[in-house]
Amino acid sequence: MTVLTMARALNDALDVAMGKDSTVMLLGEDVGRTGGVFRITDGLLEKHGAERVVDTPVAESAIVGVGFGLAVGGMRPVTELQFMGFSYPAFDQVISHVGRIRNRSQHRFSAPMVIRIPYGGGIGAAEHHSESAEAIYAHTPGIKVVVPSTPYDAKGLLLAAIADPDPVVFCEPIRLYRSVKEEVPEGWYEVPIGPARLERAGRDLTLVTWGAMITEVRAAADTLESDGVSVEVVDLRSLVPFDADSVVRSVDKTGRVVIVHEAPRTVGFGAEVAATVAERCLYSLRAPVRRVTGWDSVFPLKRSESQYLPGTERILAAARQTLES
Amino acid sequence: MRQRLTPSGGLEGSPPFDLQLTRRLYRAMVFARTYDRKGMALQRQGRLATYAPFEGQEAAQIGAAAALEPNDWVVATYRDAALMWAQGYPWELLFAGRTGDERGGSPPEHVPVMPPSITVGGHMVHAVGLAWAEKLAESGRIALTSFGDGATSEGDFHEAMNFAAVYDIGCVFLCQNNGYAISLPRDRQTRSETIAEKAIGYGMPGVQVDGNDLFSVYETVREAADRARTGGGPTLVEAVTYRLGPHTTSDDPTRYRQDAENAEWLRRDPLERLRIYLSERDAWDEEWQAAIESEATSEIERAVELAEGMPPLGPGEILDSMFDNLPPHLERQRAELVESLR
Numbered sequence A: 001m002t003v004l005t006m007a008r009a010l011n012d013a014l015d016v017a018m019g020k021d022s023t024v025m026l027l028g029e030d031v032g033r034t035g036g037v038f039r040i041t042d043g044l045l046e047k048h049g050a051e052r053v054v055d056t057p058v059a060e061s062a063i064v065g066v067g068f069g070l071a072v073g074g075m076r077p078v079t080e081l082q083f084m085g086f087s088y089p090a091f092d093q094v095i096s097h098v099g100r101i102r103n104r105s106q107h108r109f110s111a112p113m114v115i116r117i118p119y120g121g122g123i124g125a126a127e128h129h130s131e132s133a134e135a136i137y138a139h140t141p142g143i144k145v146v147v148p149s150t151p152y153d154a155k156g157l158l159l160a161a162i163a164d165p166d167p168v169v170f171c172e173p174i175r176l177y178r179s180v181k182e183e184v185p186e187g188w189y190e191v192p193i194g195p196a197r198l199e200r201a202g203r204d205l206t207l208v209t210w211g212a213m214i215t216e217v218r219a220a221a222d223t224l225e226s227d228g229v230s231v232e233v234v235d236l237r238s239l240v241p242f243d244a245d246s247v248v249r250s251v252d253k254t255g256r257v258v259i260v261h262e263a264p265r266t267v268g269f270g271a272e273v274a275a276t277v278a279e280r281c282l283y284s285l286r287a288p289v290r291r292v293t294g295w296d297s298v299f300p301l302k303r304s305e306s307q308y309l310p311g312t313e314r315i316l317a318a319a320r321q322t323l324e325s
Numbered sequence B: 001m002r003q004r005l006t007p008s009g010g011l012e013g014s015p016p017f018d019l020q021l022t023r024r025l026y027r028a029m030v031f032a033r034t035y036d037r038k039g040m041a042l043q044r045q046g047r048l049a050t051y052a053p054f055e056g057q058e059a060a061q062i063g064a065a066a067a068l069e070p071n072d073w074v075v076a077t078y079r080d081a082a083l084m085w086a087q088g089y090p091w092e093l094l095f096a097g098r099t100g101d102e103r104g105g106s107p108p109e110h111v112p113v114m115p116p117s118i119t120v121g122g123h124m125v126h127a128v129g130l131a132w133a134e135k136l137a138e139s140g141r142i143a144l145t146s147f148g149d150g151a152t153s154e155g156d157f158h159e160a161m162n163f164a165a166v167y168d169i170g171c172v173f174l175c176q177n178n179g180y181a182i183s184l185p186r187d188r189q190t191r192s193e194t195i196a197e198k199a200i201g202y203g204m205p206g207v208q209v210d211g212n213d214l215f216s217v218y219e220t221v222r223e224a225a226d227r228a229r230t231g232g233g234p235t236l237v238e239a240v241t242y243r244l245g246p247h248t249t250s251d252d253p254t255r256y257r258q259d260a261e262n263a264e265w266l267r268r269d270p271l272e273r274l275r276i277y278l279s280e281r282d283a284w285d286e287e288w289q290a291a292i293e294s295e296a297t298s299e300i301e302r303a304v305e306l307a308e309g310m311p312p313l314g315p316g317e318i319l320d321s322m323f324d325n326l327p328p329h330l331e332r333q334r335a336e337l338v339e340s341l342r
Helices: A006-020 A044-048 A060-072 A088-098 A134-138 A151-163 A211-226 A244-254 A269-280 A302-308 A312-324 B019-044 B058-066 B081-086 B091-099 B124-137 B155-166 B196-202 B214-229 B259-266 B270-280 B286-309 B328-340
Strands: A002-005 A024-028 A053-055 A076-080 A114-119 A144-146 A168-173 A181-184 A197-200 A205-209 A231-235 A238-240 A257-264 A290-294 B073-075 B143-148 B171-177 B206-210 B235-240
Touching: A002 A006, A002 A151, A006 A024, A006 A044, A006 A076, A006 A151, A006 A168, A006 A181, A024 A060, A044 A053, A060 A076, A060 A088, A060 B124, A060 B155, A088 A114, A088 B155, A114 A151, A134 A144, A134 A168, A134 A238, A134 A269, A144 A151, A151 A168, A151 A181, A168 A211, A197 A211, A205 A211, A205 A244, A205 A312, A211 A231, A211 A257, A211 A312, A231 A244, A244 A257, A244 A269, A244 B328, A257 A269, A257 A312, A269 A290, A290 A312, B019 B058, B019 B081, B019 B091, B019 B214, B019 B270, B019 B286, B058 B081, B058 B143, B058 B171, B058 B214, B058 B235, B058 B270, B073 B124, B081 B091, B091 B286, B124 B143, B124 B155, B124 B171, B155 B171, B155 B196, B171 B214, B196 B206, B196 B235, B206 B214, B214 B235
Parallel strands: A024 A053, A024 A076, A076 A114, A114 A168, A144 A168, A205 A231, A205 A257, A257 A290, B073 B143, B143 B171, B171 B235, B206 B235
Antiparallel strands: A002 A181, A144 A238, A197 A231
16 A cells, blocks of 8 residues: 555556556647646656557547547557546547447447546636536436546546446546545556445435535535534545435435535536435435535636635535525 | 549550459449449438438449458448448448448448448548557558548548648548538638648648549559558548539439539549440440349348348337446436336
8 A cells, every 4th residue: 555646546547557458558638758737647658658658739539539449449548638628629529429339339349448537626727727527428428427536536446447348538636636645555456437435424414526526525524523413425436327326325314415516506417416316315305405516607717716616615504504404 | 633544434554453353343333323322212212211322432432442451441421331331331231220220330240340420520530540559459450531522621630630640540531522511512611722732731642533433543542551551651532523412312402503513423424434444345245234233233122121121129229238238327217218118
């Protein structure tokens, strides 16, 4: 075991995967010489060579579309798009081809590839650099969507994504890259794609979240616990497949749920969670379902970022309203 | 523009292959035209969904396929049935796709042809990836991607050409410039004088050929394929041809082009010039023509029967090919779907 940040854990996962499977290759803008804009691929060019760690032209559609061809042709490409806000030129490839080829060809062809996308705000970046568009990908048939929130999960989920026979959009919370460290096993291990992670068990209230919001949710849960409220925190980790059973089990127990995400509210993935609770937990619910989310605004620039991002106070306010109803 | 076989059947220089192969490829073009006309007829009878005919483009497609090795990848479009068939894709699956059956997109295991791209231009980058995978595997296989003049305006054309050139990928870009992108004529598609010259900007060779001349298409694609196979990188081939029919069965070409233009291109028909060429060398007669037409008809009829004989996908099967293993939420949806059909 070593203590690693999420950034190092992801780097380790890529290194381990490339060491184990010679068909794994990395493609993306600046992933080679500079080790990626977030240094996630740092040192891998030197270790695994320019044939397998490929600095590409600035062309997101081709990064994913050529990656698709490589995958159909027997490789296991891991593509990197520098920011979620720059993934949209590649979105056509994702929705029109990557998510469809298995169905279009009735299993004759498949595209086992990973599309890594750093996402989320809180770092005061320029326009387009802070977006959370995971719901757009989750709404796209034929791809899996994964969002780790811990270094351990980041490595295990990335290895599972690389081994997966189907394409995986792998969303990496930028804010968590270097803000937390934890023990991460050496070598290959997988965290299965699908099952949620029970961050903490409790009886009175369920907080459902994923990815970057885990920090704020943890802080809110700590405060509530110190007020004598027993809080259960469910970290989804995977949006497709979505572990509805874990959410339902938790809400059936607590009767109260607040869903927290950074993305805009309307048709955010929280709506899917809320609908699932409405469909399956109506008779357990003791309070209306609440959502604490980003607003339906363009992600604001640095000086107004705090207006947008759901903070601990907003989560606490929603939790208290829910507990009082 | 390269041309070896003139519209009147005259030959410039020596032929690229012997009469026996010429006869075989002429026969393939007759089969292709038979399939295409059948496709139009079946759609008019309501037996196919939309059909996109390729009549007039047979030499470009059959000639290009003849220049490939049997295991080279073909990544083509909804108007490329002849090209796909010539590389091994069965007629019945080409029909099946057009009847609206996903299984039409599933060629047999040994056939190195992707299902036809319905998007315009999105598939060219796939060919670059496939050719790259083959290069890494040192298999000696290359990829050919086919597209129309309209697709050259898409961003993915640029990205595919650029990527292929930067990494010396063994990919042949075959543009069948058939004059129109639905209604938009070629001169409104791009200001460049030829499509072939676009290759210059990417640092790769670009060659314009008479796409209705089987010999020129074959020779040019063969050169491009050889270059690709020997590490010389990609080539853009512009085959100048003409879509004698509509864009699809949903289209009325009289709204955007003149009959006179059609008549002029009928005069340059790719089959007719090859027929004259063979006939002048005593390698064609009416008896043989009747025989191959009859073979074509029975093979195509058999393919129609096979396609139409396929039972539709069973209840819930539309979900079964979304993932390798059906995840729990799709299991639930599948059960709900099946229940809804009871």
